[in-house]
Amino acid sequence: MSHPQIELKEITFNYHEDDKKALDNVSLSINPGEWVALIGHNGSGKSTLAKTINGLIRPTAGEILINGEKLTEENLWDMRKMIGMVFQNPDNQFVGSTVEDDVAFGLENQGIPREEMLVRVKDALERVRMSEFTLREPSMLSGGQKQRVAIAGVVALRPDVIILDEATSMLDPEGRAEVIQTIKKIKDESNLTVISITHDIDEAAFANRVLVMNSGQLVAQGTPEEIFSGNRELVEQGLDIPFPEKLKAALEDREIEVPQEYLTEERLVEWLWTSGLKK
Structure with a gap:
């Protein structure tokens, strides 16, 4: 079972x-x-x-x-x-002097053989599109780049x-x-x-x-679909709702008939394209 x-x-x-x-x-x-x-x-x-x-x-x-x-x-x-965990502040996870050293750190702690380690580091950095920063110091990266390296460090551990x-x-x-x-x-x-x-x-x-x-x-x-369609309850709890649901609510306030089901951005665009926004 x-x-x-x-x-x-x-x-x-x-x-x-x-x-x-x-x-x-x-x-x-x-x-x-x-x-x-x-x-x-x-x-x-x-x-x-x-x-x-x-x-x-x-x-x-x-x-x-x-x-x-x-x-x-x-x-x-x-x-x-x-279980790998990526925190909000990537600086809290950095220990290596270069990006590749940092991604390899967890692998070294687990005793992964060097040949496999090199493959995993390369693969992880490619997956987060940070390959060109392999030898860069983590402290010199932008906030977004640092976060991608932190994610790569966890992904490498598989x-x-x-x-x-x-x-x-x-x-x-x-x-x-x-x-x-x-x-x-x-x-x-x-x-x-x-x-x-x-x-x-x-x-x-x-x-x-x-x-x-x-x-x-x-x-x-x-x-x-089930959670975000009940958006009034979310708003009462101080939470946001997805952009498509915000737009639907704004259109309803203007007495424009909108689909009642939950829409992703792609489905919303498709509906806007075909509906002509008729009342």
């Missing part, structure tokens, strides 16, 4: 004993090859949840299972090899799961789209599981499933 790749059972966490719970009885499961987007306002518990999955913090209560096996102190390091903790937040829209398409390509090629913690609702729309956090609790989950 197959297990969810990641399963959280009634997870609770307090940073300090007297504080409000950062996570409050959260249960969820994530299947192999799934792309799950975790959204919510600042302080909703998104990043805390991700850190429990990667074993960076231990829940106050509840348990975490990775591939059906309970996460414990004894197996923590083996479990972490399965984990089963990648957690993106606001990993595209320092990129411009073009760079963000490029990196997300890169992650999608890697995911599809390797049946990678992706957990994306993001404020970028358009990025979340790429996911197979969206989880909504509020005050440490999981308050909603579903496909992007």
